[in-house]
Amino acid sequence: MKKPDIFNRMLEKRRQAALTARKGSGREAKSRVMIAMFCFCAFYVVIGGRLVQYGMADDQATASIPRADMLLASRPDLVDRNGEILATDIRTVSLYAEPRRIVDADEAIERLQTVLPDLDIRTTHRKLSSDSGFQWLRRQLTPKQQADIMALGIPGIGFRPEKRRFYPGGTTASHIVGHVNVDNRGIAGMEKYLDSQGLADLFDLGMTVDEEMEPVALSVDLRVQHIVRDELAAAMERYDAIAAGAVVLDIHTGEVIAMSSLPDYNPNIPSQALEKDRMNRMSAGTYEMGSTFKTFTTAMALDSGRVRMGDSFDASRPIRIGGHTISDFHGKHRVLSVPEIFIYSSNIGTAKMAEVVGVQGHQEFLTRLGLLTRMQTELPEVAMPLQPREWKQINSITISFGHGVTTTPLQTAVAAAALMNGGKLIQPTFLPRTEAEAMAHAVQVVNPQTSADMRELFRLNSLEGSGRRADVEGFRVGGKTGTAEKVVNGRYSSDVRFNAYLAAFPMDAPQYVVLVVIDEPKPEEGQHAATAGLNAAPTVSAIIRRSASLLGVQPKYGRDGSAMLVSY
Template structure:
């Protein structure tokens, strides 16, 4: 049979078979349809099972994603969430917009110990880049069973690239922000510093955190979005001058410490303030021994004869004493087993200006006695010298005073012994003596004259303030303030030399020297207070305030007054001009 014949036979058989299936009620047709339906039902069941399986898997995955999204971030081995590591702090600026503190981006080194192949080798390799690495401590971290360990915070870009080149498995970097202080130690005690986690520890950095930034960080509401800068009242140019003078005083006078402040007499703004020893806020640990103490606001001292300014103002303001009155200073005062005498006694009757000029302990004590003990205590409280000063800086110490004021206490306090206050609040009270009688709490933030008037408290009469301006200038020209005079700027003030207490007794060889000054005395705009703690030398060989603290004020005013916009005046009423040919 040919190939074509076979094809024809097969086609005829197929036609016959198909025709048979189409017959109604055929047995073979029913069997075929049952088989097709069964296979169709099986296919549908399999597709449904597959769809149900995928649905269950996707539901599980979705549920876990929701669970992870709502769960708190896991914190292991002190690692902070990434958003907190990169959270911004506001820049800190001086009154002219110069940057005092800002954030810079950096990275920190971490390890995942469970991925470390050889802890010994990893430590040795890291030590080639980080020579000061704690080898024993790092090995302990790398060989632990934890999943995360910090190894070094805030690396330099060079260190990061060198460690990357080592190719150590299990070692990585996390981005962070680091606080940078362009001026270094220039305004350390004012600006303060932050810890390794960029949280304020001292100064205005801590003040900023206390205004709500720390609370926001605690609940995770901070971000890396730049914040509005915080502008301070200080002038970094004047600040640099004040710190330079203070640091030089410690060195030149062989002193334990020194400090100074420049204060706007009419607004209470602090233009500059420095305390030495100090520290570099970029590396605060180096100054931990002595530098952290802000002696201007967080140290209390017996301010010596600068307190005679307040005693004199009290006597004049009471109306019981006038500038023309005289007091007998011929003989020492003996009370309670103590003898009160003058350092440079004139042994004669002295007028009020002479008592101020010669810094007579006897005359000052007698003026205080005229006013009385309770009135004396009330007056110093009114001037804020016996209570904790209110200002933005967190580092403020509370003054000390006798538990019970007796006559001997009032006498010694009248000339600056028996009460310890901070130098800054002494300057603030001094401003009230010359600005018309208004006590204005100090601020490290910009303040307008209107804002100052709102917070000012009148503590003495305007006439008393005018009398005190006269006495300050009189002492500046004729008395112990002569070493602080600067030609053209009419500087006046009052020195104070206080013996320090050693083992419960006053030691005449160890002094705390201070000078409270104002300028220009015709219309005082600025208060300058300086101090020198335990100097062992001074100008002209002396160690009292007129040879140490007064020259510090002179050097500050001579360099800073032009920057503060004070025009020098020469001759009576400024009629003359200083010319050089």
């Protein structure tokens, strides 16, 4: 074979190989181009589809990419039993900075101080000098502050819409409603209860709702709540007391219609809640309730079957036990019947009734009435009662007339309601509840006859005993006073008192319990004493007089209890 032929054939093969390689490379490049075009098209189709979806969706439904004002989830309104707003959300704005965009931190602070003179210079400078992308400077500005700062035109400074909790009633129901923190999270009262029912979990998950949440109704009647607070404020001033509190309770449903504790605070200024003496004394404070406890000792003795209304006890001489002497404040120094022991508030007679039942029976009865255990209700601020570690005879005697056990005033009212409603203990609620719903969970703690006897004693005390100043013509009020000496430097002081009046009305068919407590009252001008009958009882009378008609209680006059028509 000739060399040129071999050479030509090799050349031809290389030419064919190169041609094949070029064709393969072209096909591969074309495939790559097609894939790239497909990816770009798919990407823009997805973006376009989402834009169309957002454009057609409702504003609230687009919260999966939240607007600035949706980053802070809404809270439902709180309303009273008549629909009056107690708490609601309002729109506001907060000031933030993007430190990386701040040109001169010192100049920015100097200009911001012209609008926010109380701005913390050191903290703000540290924030603006940081390398972060976001820093809060001031939460919840007023519209004027926003406008003034916006006019400054500071680069790197912006505003974010938020929601702020607003309480139209201010201090009126502060301890019931509670308040939220700057992030709109409930930290006290029924606001905190709402979060415990799942609202906080939604916040933590970053979830919002597509529709505005339904208002949450409370059992409180704002009209009665205002009256209670108003009368307590007047009583504190009149008797120069350090504190006061009251509760109005529906005895058939357990609904708290009104409850107030003074000094209180404005939930629109949450920092006030941290000030001294602003606690909720009605449910979060425990006290020796004094002679109001004779109500439960008397009911215990009658319910045991060992004591009857017609029985009598010798109260002519003091009781001496364990180095202590038990005597009466205004002793009659004679044998007293059970009704006389109650209306004269005899320590001696009450102690002897407790002795008939015995120490173990006494402790069991108070536990049965819920006075020695932590109360169950929606309000988070609930204290645990205190009792002796070991009950002895001396403990039972002093506890019989209200010394030696501390419990909350609200618990005292709840236990009294059980003695007025036929003997059924109903845990209190701050939410609306029907009588049927209450009865489904009620516990029979005393027999109906005991309840009837206690209603009789309550009314008798209002007519003839220490509760005369609590009576309101036409509304048949009954109750029991309690004047407890407070412990000062480890000893009971006769000059420092915690007074209470525990009442129910109307006594022919009780519907409500009203309890008023006044802490360290002083004698009113013209008086030489400051017992509960002289200050707590008149305060109960004023509350009932102003609120009875709002509560639907019809007055009755005349000997037969019927209303009288009077012409003028």
